[in-house]
Amino acid sequence: MSEQLSDRYSPQEVESKIYEAWESAGYFKAEDQSTKPPFSVILPPPNVTGFLHMGHALDHTIQDVLIRWKRMLGFNTLWLPGSDHAGIATQAVVEKNLRQEGKDRLEMGREAFLAEVWKWKKTYGDRIYSQMKRLGDSVDWDREVFTLDEDVSQAVKKVFVHLYKKGWMYQGEKLVNWSPPLQSAISDLEVVHKDTKGHLYHLSYSIEESDEKIIIATTRPETFLGDACVCVHPDDSRYKDSIGKNVVLPITGRKIPIIADEYVDQDFGTGALKVTPAHDFNDYELGKKHNLQFINILNVDGTLNENGGPYQGLKTQEARKQIVKDLEEKGFLVKTEPHQHAVGYCDRTGAVVEPFLSKQWFVKTKDISTPARHVVSNETIKFIPEQWTKTYIHWMNIIEDWCVSRQLWWGHRIPAWYCDDCGGVTVVEEDPSSCEMCQSKNIHQDEDVLDTWFSSGLWPFSTLGWPNETEALKTFYPTSVLVTGHDIIFFWVARMIMMGLEMKGDVPFRQVYIHGLIRDSQGRKMSKSLGNSIDPVEMIDKYGADALRFTLMAQMATGKDLKFSLQRLEGYRNFMNKIWNATRFSLSNLEGFEVPVEGINATVPSSSLTTADQWLIYQTGLVEKEVNEALEGMQFSEAANRLYSFVWHEFCDWYLEFSKPILYGQDEQQKKTTQLVLAQTLNRIVRLLHPFAPFITEEIYSKLPIRSEACIVADYPEYEKDQKWLSLGSKESSFEMELVKAVILAIRNIRGENSIKPSEKISVWLSPQDDKSQKILGSNKSEIMRLSSLVECYVESRESLKKCAVTPIRIDNSVIDVVIPLEGLVDIEKEVDRLNKQIDKQQKDVQKLKGKLSNERFVANAPEEVVESDRQLLATLVSQVEEMQTALERLSN
RNA sequence: GGGCCCUUAGCUCAGUUGGUUAGAGCGCUACCUUGACAUGGUAGAGGUCAGAGAUUCGAGUUCUCUAGGGCCCACCA
Numbered sequence: 010m011s012e013q014l015s016d017r018y019s020p021q022e023v024e025s026k027i028y029e030a031w032e033s034a035g036y037f038k039a040e041d042q043s044t045k046p047p048f049s050v051i052l053p054p055p056n057v058t059g060f061l062h063m064g065h066a067l068d069h070t071i072q073d074v075l076i077r078w079k080r081m082l083g084f085n086t087l088w089l090p091g092s093d094h095a096g097i098a099t100q101a102v103v104e105k106n107l108r109q110e111g112k113d114r115l116e117m118g119r120e121a122f123l124a125e126v127w128k129w130k131k132t133y134g135d136r137i138y139s140q141m142k143r144l145g146d147s148v149d150w151d152r153e154v155f156t157l158d159e160d161v162s163q164a165v166k167k168v169f170v171h172l173y174k175k176g177w178m179y180q181g182e183k184l185v186n187w188s189p190p191l192q193s194a195i196s197d198l199e200v201v202h203k204d205t206k207g208h209l210y211h212l213s214y215s216i217e218e219s220d221e222k223i224i225i226a227t228t229r230p231e232t233f234l235g236d237a238c239v240c241v242h243p244d245d246s247r248y249k250d251s252i253g254k255n256v257v258l259p260i261t262g263r264k265i266p267i268i269a270d271e272y273v274d275q276d277f278g279t280g281a282l283k284v285t286p287a288h289d290f291n292d293y294e295l296g297k298k299h300n301l302q303f304i305n306i307l308n309v310d311g312t313l314n315e316n317g318g319p320y321q322g323l324k325t326q327e328a329r330k331q332i333v334k335d336l337e338e339k340g341f342l343v344k345t346e347p348h349q350h351a352v353g354y355c356d357r358t359g360a361v362v363e364p365f366l367s368k369q370w371f372v373k374t375k376d377i378s379t380p381a382r383h384v385v386s387n388e389t390i391k392f393i394p395e396q397w398t399k400t401y402i403h404w405m406n407i408i409e410d411w412c413v414s415r416q417l418w419w420g421h422r423i424p425a426w427y428c429d430d431c432g433g434v435t436v437v438e439e440d441p442s443s444c445e446m447c448q449s450k451n452i453h454q455d456e457d458v459l460d461t462w463f464s465s466g467l468w469p470f471s472t473l474g475w476p477n478e479t480e481a482l483k484t485f486y487p488t489s490v491l492v493t494g495h496d497i498i499f500f501w502v503a504r505m506i507m508m509g510l511e512m513k514g515d516v517p518f519r520q521v522y523i524h525g526l527i528r529d530s531q532g533r534k535m536s537k538s539l540g541n542s543i544d545p546v547e548m549i550d551k552y553g554a555d556a557l558r559f560t561l562m563a564q565m566a567t568g569k570d571l572k573f574s575l576q577r578l579e580g581y582r583n584f585m586n587k588i589w590n591a592t593r594f595s596l597s598n599l600e601g602f603e604v605p606v607e608g609i610n611a612t613v614p615s616s617s618l619t620t621a622d623q624w625l626i627y628q629t630g631l632v633e634k635e636v637n638e639a640l641e642g643m644q645f646s647e648a649a650n651r652l653y654s655f656v657w658h659e660f661c662d663w664y665l666e667f668s669k670p671i672l673y674g675q676d677e678q679q680k681k682t683t684q685l686v687l688a689q690t691l692n693r694i695v696r697l698l699h700p701f702a703p704f705i706t707e708e709i710y711s712k713l714p715i716r717s718e719a720c721i722v723a724d725y726p727e728y729e730k731d732q733k734w735l736s737l738g739s740k741e742s743s744f745e746m747e748l749v750k751a752v753i754l755a756i757r758n759i760r761g762e763n764s765i766k767p768s769e770k771i772s773v774w775l776s777p778q779d780d781k782s783q784k785i786l787g788s789n790k791s792e793i794m795r796l797s798s799l800v801e802c803y804v805e806s807r808e809s810l811k812k813c814a815v816t817p818i819r820i821d822n823s824v825i826d827v828v829i830p831l832e833g834l835v836d837i838e839k840e841v842d843r844l845n846k847q848i849d850k851q852q853k854d855v856q857k858l859k860g861k862l863s864n865e866r867f868v869a870n871a872p873e874e875v876v877e878s879d880r881q882l883l884a885t886l887v888s889q890v891e892e893m894q895t896a897l898e899r900l901s902n
Numbered sequence: 903g904g905g906c907c908c909u910u911a912g913c914u915c916a917g918u919u920g921g922u923u924a925g926a927g928c929g930c931u932a933c934c935u936u937g938a939c940a941u942g943g944u945a946g947a948g949g950u951c952a953g954a955g956a957u958u959c960g961a962g963u964u965c966u967c968u969a970g971g972g973c974c975c976a977c978c979a
Binding site for chain 1: 907
């Protein structure tokens with residue numbers, strides 16, 4: 010205990026040491042079988058080659074707080090870490106890298122390329138994990154899983170086959186969202202629609218065997234190459250006679266019919282619509298309905314194919330320019346008007362997405378989404394905050410079939426084999442040697458891989474050993490809570506719910522806590538391209554992990570986005586330092602303190618406790634109760650802020666100041682008592698703070714006289730279970746302390762307002778107007794003197810004093826006049842002004858309250874207690890005004 | 903076009919079932935190096951809770967509308 014602590018807390022010196030100690034002691038490990046109640050959280054797997062950003066820091070801190078809290082409460086906690094292969098993102102990074110070395114994926118071939126990706130994964134796969142350790146994540150590393158691990162791959166295949174057999178996984182030649190740079194299909198969710206300025210081109214198509222023309226309007230003129238018909242509304246008088254005739258397409262001269270369908274909006278454009286079934290989702294539906302020709306004009310790379318005629322080889326954008334030019338020259342372009350419309354972009358590459366006809370695998374969502382919707386609407390799964398329930402259900406209502414095949418190499422290969430002889434498809438879990446239909450050996454596997462989110466969707470059970478009925482699965486599924494951002498509710502949360510219900514027959518988690526996104530101080534999204542992202546590891550290096558965690562938690566209120574502020578971070582760094590110094594002070598004054606054998610259960614007779622002791626213990630109880638309640642309700646900022654103000658403004662500001670005279674004094678008996686209170690309270694504070702600030706609390710805990718094995722596995726203080734200690738405090742003592750504090754504040758206020766220097770010692774008369782106050786003041790006189798720098802303090806009435814500042818204090822029914830003679834000390838006029846101002850302000854409140862109480866309906870309708878407390882308040886205010894008026898007189902006389 | 907959210911002190915934000923005189927941090931002003939901490943202490947200034955209406959004895963808190971800002975979903979060519 011005599012160990013010297015430095016006067017500043019330096020996280021750099023303790024954090025890594027502490028983390029290693031936790032890990033090697035095995036504190037993070039969950040038990041597959043346990044008598045303890047389970048509490049499990051599956052970490053949203055970060056991109057394996059990614060690095061920790063502020064969003065992760067927030068997401069992880071929330072989970073770690075919950076896990077540490079529950080662990081201390083005695084739960085069998087599992088926080089399961091893992092990482093995601095992130096198909097597109099990782100493949101893109103590796104490809105880019107190879108290109109710089111002059112290598113090309115296609116030239117290398119599948120196997121060689123995948124070897125490169127695995128090499129990359131091995132090099133960078135641990136980076137994110139070491140960053141998680143810096144944050145303090147108490148995950149069970151022994152259970153770490155990667156989405157491409159053998160077990161997970163088996164689970165993926167099993168699910169695929171299961172869905173296939175059920176008819177819910179099917180292959181179809183459909184119009185999909187195609188990303189030309191990726192040369193792959195992407196799902197609806199991976200398309201972001203942005204309003205884009207474009208043009209509405211009016212093209213003139215001539216009607217066959219006549220001089221008539223029909224004008225159509227389009228935003229994508231190049232697609233005319235794939236037009237299958239022109240469509241008008243059957244009731245449109247302008248075009249009635251044209252229906253059934255053919256038009257001749259410009260440039261190519263190809264002939265297509267004019268048909269009618271009520272789908273067409275007569276008021277938009279010219280009321281005549283060109284239909285390109287292979288390149289537009291609406292046209293696709295029309296094409297199916299009217300059995301139209303599907304003319305694909307694109308190659309996989311987004312260039313025009315042989316159907317593009319003279320434009321073959323050009324990219325769509327280039328082709329558009331050229332075609333507009335040509336049409337204009339030949340007189341087919343009637344007019345061009347500016348037009349804003351939604352254009353789909355690939356969220357990975359930013360390229361314009363092309364609707365593209367191709368053969369893909371789809372998950373039929375109709376049947377699988379119904380139960381997934383129900384479990385949320387009937388609150389088997391609860392979203393926090395609730396508002397996301399609506400969003401989720403809305404999406405579930407409009408969900409389309411999910412395109413899960415990707416024309417990539419990095420990912421789970423689709424377990425489908427095609428027969429070169431009979432053309433049959435074999436979908437099985439184990440690689441087959443022959444075709445299921447004709448037994449031919451000439452089979453080859455589907456070249457494509459699955460959408461990354463397909464394997465992510467299985468994460469809550471695939472990570473626990475499924476399809477084997479493992480103990481872990483029995484113990485920890487369904488998991489307790491899923492913590493994530495709202496940006497992946499559809500991508501991930503919804504898919505996990507669907508898959509969990511289908512494969513496990515139960516929800517994957519009971520609660521979904523949706524937090525906001527981290528923004529910069531100006532409210533912009535943090536992004537690499539804006540250059541405004543803040544590296545959490547850098548912040549940890551500079552301010553410590555605890556400060557960063559506390560900053561995030563103190564702001565984590567409603568699930569709203571939160572702005573990250575360095576000033577705030579600095580403030581919580583200071584808070585950590587405050588805790589450190591409070592400990593330093595305490596420990597230096599605990600020298601010679603004998604640790605009681607009962608340890609944390611040791612008490613003293615309540616009669617030996619000072620007012621401040623009892624007050625502190627009472628406050629400790631309140632904090633224990635409130636913090637647990639806040640955490641129970643996922644009110645993280647509530648919990649963090651409550652702890653902040655308790656530690657700083659109650660423990661440090663008042664209790665430690667009150668303890669000084671005793672600790673520095675000669676009364677050994679009293680000193681012992683205070684030391685016990687100090688040791689007991691510090692222990693509780695450290696445990697309460699641990700989930701939020703694990704490193705500093707563990708470090709401090711190891712130096713405390715009263716402690717157990719380690720803070721991380723110590724009991725979390727709970728009001729009900731801590732009664733042996735907490736019952737030493739009382740509401741009554743708390744009241745006494747409030748009275749003493751009020752007296753001290755009143756004196757300090759006068760000093761401060763009148764700029765009476767601390768060095769200038771003054772005398773004060775305290776005039777209690779009842780016996781109770783008299784007693785309280787008498788027993789706390791020395792503390793009052795010390796904390797307000799008094800040279801003399803008389804607890805007695807002295808009406809004869811002149812030119813005094815008088816501050817009336819009233820708490821409950823106790824009234825005290827604090828009387829300070831000011832003659833010779835200050836400008837009396839100034840004090841008169843100050844008092845007058847206060848009286849004015851107070852009188853306004855009195856008027857307001859009087860009005861309220863004279864309202865008969867208020868008195869008649871409001872609950873008795875509300876009326877009563879208002880009456881008392883009014884009485885207090887009125888008497889305070891009177892007393893201040895008296896004070897004014899005494900000041901001037 | 904549909905849906906969700908936000909607007910409270912100079913700044914960033916708390917304020918979950920409506921009820922004492924609306925809070926915090928930072929910043930600001932004044933004073934203070936007092937034996938844990940200047941990453942500190944003490945005191946202070948600063949708000950008609952975006953606006954209007956409604957419900958209620960009572961609204962920052964519930965409802966409606968308006969203004970401003972943000973987000974999500976959506977095939978009008």
